Amino acid sequence: MERRERADAARNRQAILRAAEELLRRHPPEQVSVERVAAAAGVGKGTVFHRFGSRTGLMLELMSERAREFEQAFTEGPPPLGPGAEPVERLVAFFADLAVLAARNGNLVSAIEHARVTTKAHGEQRREENPIYRSWHRHVSRLIAEGRSDVDAEQIAHMLLGTLHMEPIASQLRAGQHERLAAGFADLVSGLLR
Secondary structure: OOOOOOHHHHHHHHHHHHHHHHHHHHOOHHHOOHHHHHHHHOOOHHHHHHHHOOHHHHHHHHHHHHHHHHHHHHHHOOOOOOOOOOHHHHHHHHHHHHHHHHHHOHHHHHHHHHHHHHOOOOOOOOHHHOHHHHHHHHHHHHHHHHHOOOOOHHHHHHHHHHHHHOHHHHHHHHOOOHHHHHHHHHHHHHHHHO
């Protein structure tokens, strides 16, 4: 039987996530500490650690909230992003929407990377072990395999998704050039699958 979250715990969770989101909007990621988030949310630092485990855990949960809507769109939404379009059209739409998501959440992505680099905690996930990444990778590799059964779809999916973490690409996203990135992905995917 699944336990229901207490009302005060749910309020605290939302307050913490909104505080982290607001701080990331106004400050560089390295300046968004658990202490600052806790103070902005009106809770103790221990509450944040108890709820999310670490700064990385907090940032991943915030990203997970945003990624759930995106996942629903590419698994259940209308074409071309959702089912019903050809693999190449779905991949072009996926990477266009992913570029927008990454551009809008650049500080959050940077905060996750910063937290991973600076953490000393054991048990932190590698990027490819993260459920969000696994979902995206599974989707991209499946569409590549549908379009081209003669290539290593899993490897190509890692290569495509991995480009989002390269500094030149991250710099373009910070500069608001998500359309340029989407066009580049469209060229790559079209060349691969046509």
